[in-house]
Amino acid sequence: MDPVRNPYSPGAGRKPAALVGRDDALRAWATALRRAERGRSDQPFVLYGLRGVGKTVLLSEFRRNASKRKWIVAQIEAGSGKTLRELLGEALYEPLADLARPSAGKRLLKALRTALSFKASYDMIGTWSFGFDLSASDGDGGGADTGILDTDVRRLLRDLADAAEEEQVGMAVFVDEAQDLDVTELTTLCTIAHAAAQDEWPLLFAFAGLPSLPRILAEAKSYAERFQYSKIQQIDETVVAEALTIPAVQEDAQWADDAVALVVARSGRYPYFLQQYGQETWNVAAGPVITKHDAELGIAQGNHQLDTGFFRARWDRATPAEQQYLRAMAVDGDAGSSSGEIASRLIRKPKSLGPTRAALINKGLVFAPEHGMVAFTVPGMAAFIARQIHP
Ligand SMILES: Nc1ncnc2c1ncn2[C@@H]1O[C@H](COP(=O)(O)OP(=O)(O)OP(=O)(O)O)[C@@H](O)[C@H]1O
Numbered sequence: 001m002d003p004v005r006n007p008y009s010p011g012a013g014r015k016p017a018a019l020v021g022r023d024d025a026l027r028a029w030a031t032a033l034r035r036a037e038r039g040r041s042d043q044p045f046v047l048y049g050l051r052g053v054g055k056t057v058l059l060s061e062f063r064r065n066a067s068k069r070k071w072i073v074a075q076i077e078a079g080s081g082k083t084l085r086e087l088l089g090e091a092l093y094e095p096l097a098d099l100a101r102p103s104a105g106k107r108l109l110k111a112l113r114t115a116l117s118f119k120a121s122y123d124m125i126g127t128w129s130f131g132f133d134l135s136a137s138d139g140d141g142g143g144a145d146t147g148i149l150d151t152d153v154r155r156l157l158r159d160l161a162d163a164a165e166e167e168q169v170g171m172a173v174f175v176d177e178a179q180d181l182d183v184t185e186l187t188t189l190c191t192i193a194h195a196a197a198q199d200e201w202p203l204l205f206a207f208a209g210l211p212s213l214p215r216i217l218a219e220a221k222s223y224a225e226r227f228q229y230s231k232i233q234q235i236d237e238t239v240v241a242e243a244l245t246i247p248a249v250q251e252d253a254q255w256a257d258d259a260v261a262l263v264v265a266r267s268g269r270y271p272y273f274l275q276q277y278g279q280e281t282w283n284v285a286a287g288p289v290i291t292k293h294d295a296e297l298g299i300a301q302g303n304h305q306l307d308t309g310f311f312r313a314r315w316d317r318a319t320p321a322e323q324q325y326l327r328a329m330a331v332d333g334d335a336g337s338s339s340g341e342i343a344s345r346l347i348r349k350p351k352s353l354g355p356t357r358a359a360l361i362n363k364g365l366v367f368a369p370e371h372g373m374v375a376f377t378v379p380g381m382a383a384f385i386a387r388q389i390h391p
């Protein structure tokens, strides 16, 4: 069928034509937004799960829902080598520029001045212009440039939340790949989130990250236990078919039941794989009804695409020594392996493999589900490794 009309969207963070199976999380978030607008606070949301399950698109949907209600939003992604200061500053400029106006209320003007000082705390040269002279209006604000991260971020977010309240909305901060923040940064955000929840600032946080995130948060701050954790997983059996059928109907096409069933089964109900198989199947199908035969071809094509893209990109990120380690893990499938067992497979002392293991965790290829264990962050990675021809 016409590839121009192909509605499927495999790819990191790409918004699916139909976001299915996330109603509970979306409902909880919608409730939190409305509660915050009434002065009731909530603990941060934490979305965690394997690669490709849909954490980023869910986080972005949270952001869209907040934006629709005219909230002040900042979405950042850790792990790019930038500091939390830079990330927050960059994410805030546009939303603030949208809000800034000479006739703004006192608290918004104060928050803008604080934001300017925050910008100055990491960027000595550049400053922000909001199109009018902020220094002309009297009033306080500023002071988010002490150089102490906790003080500066707290002042920034508190003043922004205050300004949001003045506008009868709230402020929301979204942090993707949160496991990649350094410990000080994560601790800072946790402390501020906790203060916000206690003191009822209209400030909501949502964190997304790998399955190790809950443990990392707990280690950063003990009260992170109270955060609202949602494990993002494969799409529920009852609705998974809709990820394929709804986008097709919107483009005047249909899936035969056995074709849907086949793609659903082969995808393991993982969102990324559903999108990849859906896309390939669409392209091979003559239409308007997508048949089981189309699905068989699409899955074969899709597997090829996954092997050369999704899996290969991760594999190539590992050094030869790290690839050895991953191969030793692959023996156990996706279930996870004991570090000690891997060492004995590689005929090495467990301690000597510590740096390799740490490097793989740093690269986001594996995580530690519990002490002494490692598992792949990418579903299907073990099978991919088993398919490779080894030198
Ligand atoms: N609920 C959903 N319904 C249908 N498709 C989805 C859903 N969630 C995600 N997808 C699709 O799955 C793919 C992966 O989504 P996303 O990038 O959000 O995953 P992720 O969990 O953030 O992965 P990573 O850990 O690699 O960042 C995208 O192609 C997206 O369109």
Ligand SMILES: [Mg+2]
Pocket: 012, 013, 055, 056, 057, 176
């Ligand atoms: Mg993501």
